[in-house]
Amino acid sequence: MGRAPCCDKANVKxxxxxxxxxxxxxxxxHKFGTGGNWIALPQKAGLRRCGKSCRLRxxxxxxxxxxxxEFSEEExxxxxxxxxxxxxxxxxxxxxxxxxxxxxxKNYWNTKLKKKLIMGSIMQPKPFSPTFQTQFSQPLYKDxxxxxxxxxxxxxxxIDSILDPQNYLYNNILPILSTPSDQYSYNNYNIxxxxxxxxxxxxxxxxxxTSSSYGKLDHVIIKEEENQEFMLYYNNEDPLFSAFLxxxxxxxxxxxxTYEKRGMMYY
DNA sequence: AAGAGAAGCAACCGCATGTAT
DNA sequence: TATACATGCGGTTGCTTCTCT
Numbered sequence: 001m002g003r004a005p006c007c008d009k010a011n012v013k014x015x016x017x018x019x020x021x022x023x024x025x026x027x028x029x030h031k032f033g034t035g036g037n038w039i040a041l042p043q044k045a046g047l048r049r050c051g052k053s054c055r056l057r058x059x060x061x062x063x064x065x066x067x068x069x070e071f072s073e074e075e076x077x078x079x080x081x082x083x084x085x086x087x088x089x090x091x092x093x094x095x096x097x098x099x100x101x102x103x104x105x106k107n108y109w110n111t112k113l114k115k116k117l118i119m120g121s122i123m124q125p126k127p128f129s130p131t132f133q134t135q136f137s138q139p140l141y142k143d144x145x146x147x148x149x150x151x152x153x154x155x156x157x158x159i160d161s162i163l164d165p166q167n168y169l170y171n172n173i174l175p176i177l178s179t180p181s182d183q184y185s186y187n188n189y190n191i192x193x194x195x196x197x198x199x200x201x202x203x204x205x206x207x208x209x210t211s212s213s214y215g216k217l218d219h220v221i222i223k224e225e226e227n228q229e230f231m232l233y234y235n236n237e238d239p240l241f242s243a244f245l246x247x248x249x250x251x252x253x254x255x256x257x258t259y260e261k262r263g264m265m266y267y
Numbered sequence: 268a269a270g271a272g273a274a275g276c277a278a279c280c281g282c283a284t285g286t287a288t
Numbered sequence: 289t290a291t292a293c294a295t296g297c298g299g300t301t302g303c304t305t306c307t308c309t
């Protein structure tokens with residue numbers, strides 16, 4: 001016996017959406033939201049569409065702040081870097097590019113970027129390393145404050161410098177991780193405190209990233225210099241070790257600082 | 268100008284994961 | 289804890305548009 005269909009296939013429309021259907025869907029969601037139930041939505045909205053189709057249409061084209069059109073060079077670099085480290089996890093990659101959808105990025109990668117990279121021989125996708133995962137699934141203990149950070153950090157001025165994130169993580173980041181969770185206080189800092197979230201370093205920074213879809217993130221300063229601090233976050237709940245690097249964009253101690261995403265590593 | 272092939276992209280499909288009961 | 293169902297995701301398809309000859 002196969003899987004039950006999510007909708008009555010015989011009575012739903014397929015293929016491209018008409019402007020009328022778009023309007024119906026948009027109006028309905030603006031008035032009532034999705035109601036947390038996409039399956040029931042099309043009937044309520046008067047659409048002869050599958051709930052999944054409505055969801056896709058909304059997420060990829062109709063919801064506000066969607067960015068379409070040309071990708072910038074910076075976006076290219078981010079996509080390449082992330083693809084090199086995490087592979088085709090498009091939704092995660094999309095999360096790092098404001099206004100871009102996973103579908104958009106996937107299409108862009110498959111039709112243009114991949115070819116561009118092959119032509120330029122810039123990089124090869126990096127396969128997941130089981131050895132690395134095993135190593136990182138165990139807690140790491142090392143006293144952050146006793147470390148000579150300069151020995152373990154590396155210039156990240158060019159995003160290209162982390163095109164080999166696995167080696168980077170081994171050689172530069174692994175040595176400075178980590179410390180027992182109760183050894184440092186984060187309460188003085190304006191960071192949303194979540195269970196299992198640790199903070200290291202001088203702790204003057206805040207970042208909304210900690211509440212992102214990456215879950216409960218640990219937070220480590222790995223480099224400090226004038227107007228440039230690179231932050232490493234890692235998620236010790238992810239079965240695949242994950243981390244990403246942020247570059248400080250503004251420096252106002254009294255307000256939440258914002259960070260420009262510079263790269264991410266998943267293992 | 269027309270046909271063929273390539274490229275672009277919206278949308279579908281089915282599996283994995285999350286959540287409610 | 290087990291089960292059913294909804295949602296999310298990535299791979300793939302197939303239609304449309306573009307480019308080349």
